[in-house]
Amino acid sequence: MKRTLTLLLGAVLAAFLCSCSLFSAGLAGDDSNETASPLGVPVKPLEVAEHDWWVSEGGKFSYVAVLKNPNDSLACLSPCLHVRIQHYDWSKAEDYIDVPLVVEPGSTVVSAGSWGIDGRGVASVDFVLDDRGSWEEVAPFSDEMYTVQNILLNKMLFDNSLTGELVCSGNIPIEGVGAVELAVVVRDSRGKIVGEATAFVDDPPIGRPVPFEAPLHVKDSFDDESCTYEIHARPSPPNNA
Incomplete structure (x- = not known):
């Protein structure tokens, strides 16, 4: 839409x-990792379809992650995205969490943000969907x-x-x-x-x-x-x- x-x-x-999502289902994996819902409809897990991060000249950390729901008729309610930041010296790590209320069937939801951490020390960033979230068959x-x-x-x-x-x-x-x-x-x-x-x-x-x-x-x-x-x-x- x-x-x-x-x-x-x-x-x-x-x-x-975006629109929306009721039974627990894993949210990470490939398209072949389908789970049968109580509704009898196979569920494909949410995907992190695109992501990026950068550090501005002033040292501020920013990120974008695009979450995709590959299902045709099932919406996902309250999935949990972790933005895990690891620093070069391994002495410090952050885990920021974003929980969209819903990702409607066939749609994408964007998670984005900027934080005033010293991004110049960031070595790597992982974008991970955990196994929380529920599913429901809905109309768009x-x-x-x-x-x-x-x-x-x-x-x-x-x-x-x-x-x-x-x-x-x-x-x-x-x-x-x-x-x-x-x-x-x-x-x-x-x-x-x-x-x-x-x-x-x-x-x-x-x-x-x-x-x-x-x-x-x-x-x-x-x-x-x-x-x-x-x-x-x-x-x-x-x-x-």
């Missing part, structure tokens, strides 16, 4: 939406559940950001929803990931535009004249939860 918009700077913006959400509009790239001396408005067209029938998380994937002209941004919109009213701003964290190779910006929207618990 996506909608494509054009930015003023000639870049292309895509808004991707409307592809107009979320839309974004009036997108602008704000260029400043040291930092850039994307601003725009989010419009929610209906209620998401999932327990725990109280916000919308926006994840921006920035790609260069060859399709490689060169940046990310995230923003939260708490409790958006139905049918009314809500402004948001997403600070960009980009690689040194970032070139705003040739980049594209994908905006992925997903239901989320309240940001202060």
